[in-house]
Amino acid sequence: MDAQAMIAKRIARELRDGMLVNLGIGIPTQVANYVPDGVHVFFQSENGLIGTGPIPEEGMTQRFLTDAGGRPVTALPGACAFDSAMSFGLIRGGHLDMTVLGALQVDQHGLLANWMIPGKMVPGMGGAMDLVVGAKRVIIAMQHTAKGKSKIVTKCSLPLTSTRPVDLVVTDLAVIAFPQGRATLLETAPGVSVQDVINATEAPLTVPADVPEMTL
Amino acid sequence: MQCISVETAVAMIPDGASLMIGGFMGVGTPERVIDEIVRQRKRDLTVIANDNATPGVGIGKLVSAGLVRKTIASHIGLNPETQQKMIQGSLEVELVPQGTLVERIRAGGFGLGGVLTPTGVGTVVEEGKRKIEVGGREYLLEIALRADFALIQAFLADYQGNLSYTLTARNFNPVMAMAADRVIVESAHIVPIGVISPDHIATPSPLVDYLVGAA
Numbered sequence: 001m002d003a004q005a006m007i008a009k010r011i012a013r014e015l016r017d018g019m020l021v022n023l024g025i026g027i028p029t030q031v032a033n034y035v036p037d038g039v040h041v042f043f044q045s046e047n048g049l050i051g052t053g054p055i056p057e058e059g060m061t062q063r064f065l066t067d068a069g070g071r072p073v074t075a076l077p078g079a080c081a082f083d084s085a086m087s088f089g090l091i092r093g094g095h096l097d098m099t100v101l102g103a104l105q106v107d108q109h110g111l112l113a114n115w116m117i118p119g120k121m122v123p124g125m126g127g128a129m130d131l132v133v134g135a136k137r138v139i140i141a142m143q144h145t146a147k148g149k150s151k152i153v154t155k156c157s158l159p160l161t162s163t164r165p166v167d168l169v170v171t172d173l174a175v176i177a178f179p180q181g182r183a184t185l186l187e188t189a190p191g192v193s194v195q196d197v198i199n200a201t202e203a204p205l206t207v208p209a210d211v212p213e214m215t216l
Numbered sequence: 217m218q219c220i221s222v223e224t225a226v227a228m229i230p231d232g233a234s235l236m237i238g239g240f241m242g243v244g245t246p247e248r249v250i251d252e253i254v255r256q257r258k259r260d261l262t263v264i265a266n267d268n269a270t271p272g273v274g275i276g277k278l279v280s281a282g283l284v285r286k287t288i289a290s291h292i293g294l295n296p297e298t299q300q301k302m303i304q305g306s307l308e309v310e311l312v313p314q315g316t317l318v319e320r321i322r323a324g325g326f327g328l329g330g331v332l333t334p335t336g337v338g339t340v341v342e343e344g345k346r347k348i349e350v351g352g353r354e355y356l357l358e359i360a361l362r363a364d365f366a367l368i369q370a371f372l373a374d375y376q377g378n379l380s381y382t383l384t385a386r387n388f389n390p391v392m393a394m395a396a397d398r399v400i401v402e403s404a405h406i407v408p409i410g411v412i413s414p415d416h417i418a419t420p421s422p423l424v425d426y427l428v429g430a431a
Contacts, residue, residue, distance in 0.1 A: 045384065046314065047240040047241075047243070047384045047387055048240070048383075048384050048386050048387050049383065049384055062383070063243070064243060064244070064371070064382045064383045064384060064385035065383045065384055066240075066241065066243045066384050068240070068241075069241065069294075070240070070241025070242060070243060070269075070270075070294070075383065081381075081382070081383045081384065081386055082386065083318075083381075083386050083387060083388070083389070083390050083391055083418075084240075084266070084314070084318040084387045084388050084391060085318045085319065085322050085391050087318075087387075088314060088315030088318055088319070089315075091315060092315050092333065092334070092335060121293075122292075122299065122302070122309075122311070123291060123292060123293020123294075123299075124267075124289060124290055124291035124292050124293055124311040125290065125291070125311060125313050125314075125341075126267075126290050126291035126293075126313075126314050127290070127313070127314040127315065128313075129313040129315075129316075129335045129336055129339065129341065130313055130314060130315035130316070130335045133334050133335045133337075134315075134334075134335075159339060159340050160338065160339050161339065162335075162337075162338070162339065163337060163338030163339070
């Protein structure tokens with residue numbers, strides 16, 4: 001299994017029946033491929049749909065039915081369409097149970113930077129700031145390092161997305177949470193040692209006595 | 217409400233106008249109206265929209281043609297031309313969180329001076345804005361947005377100007393139809409009055425000034 005699929009599969013284990021869930025672009029999108037058997041969740045697309053389904057087959061695309069990246073999707077039976085004010089009312093208003101987002105950096109307290117690299121990449125925050133402020137649970141899906149540098153840092157050098165810390169970070173090496181505001185190693189990826197994770201992490205990491213391997 | 221040609225509708229837009237343009241990555245954007253703005257070369261436009269789409273699609277065509285002076289948007293990451301022009305200084309970009317953008321537009325259309333949102337507190341978004349505490353939580357005062365014209369895409373319009381939308385092409389359209397001095401609607405289908413059930417009309421006809429058909 002490649003690293004991205006592993007991350008998505010681990011995050012899918014956080015899904016609970018009946019949840020309203022928003023998936024960001026990239027690895028987060030893949031979480032929809034691994035919804036556990038017997039669990040039914042509602043996926044929201046921020047451009048105005050609850051009940052987004054899989055990518056349509058060739059020739060079955062509908063030009064008025066796309067995901068937040070503008071790519072064709074399908075709508076499942078029971079799907080519901082609405083405008084952007086409703087969409088972000090759902091997000092900001094505490095109606096969204098979980099969001100899964102990508103990240104550029106997460107700091108030792110769980111603060112997230114995921115929307116710009118000054119002078120290099122200024123795509124805009126899109127819906128990210130609202131999602132982090134409003135979702136009941138914020139889960140980050142990302143590679144542990146980028147170009148050999150840890151993405152879990154002592155302090156974010158990039159502009160923050162929100163002052164609200166994220167709840168869980170799942171990487172190709174580890175699962176990390178932030179109880180009492182401290183980055184804490186919960187699980188290691190298959191074949192990865194605790195020391196491997198510490199070596200690859202810039203932020204100080206609290207390591208409990210027992211750190212199990214990720215169950216996928 | 218008047219049914220007019222797309223040429224006549226766009227001729228009313230002066231250089232330097234502010235435009236709210238519906239759509240999300242081009243989906244729900246009135247493409248014929250956009251093409252006609254490019255043909256008539258309306259300049260120095262301020263474009264308020266969720267995004268700048270991609271080159272060759274929707275608002276991306278206005279950017280490529282060099283007609284946009286300023287854009288207020290939540291995301292420009294899929295339009296490299298907007299980013300290049302921003303870096304060169306030929307296009308001013310104001311980035312606004314998406315939920316804040318739609319609420320500022322809604323406030324503009326609903327007679328409110330602005331909204332209080334927790335989004336952006338403690339980030340660069342709060343720079344220059346008033347912070348107001350309500351019930352122990354901090355909010356940013358985000359002020360209302362209006363425009364000279366709203367360019368709307370509907371799925372169904374009746375001859376009176378009642379509108380309904382479809383699927384993810386709805387997005388900013390019904391909100392923007394409230395927030396501009398003049399509202400130009402391009403509808404995929406124009407139908408007799410009564411075809412759209414009163415319960416399914418999302419934009420009431422008195423909001424619509426001009427109606428043009430899709431190609």
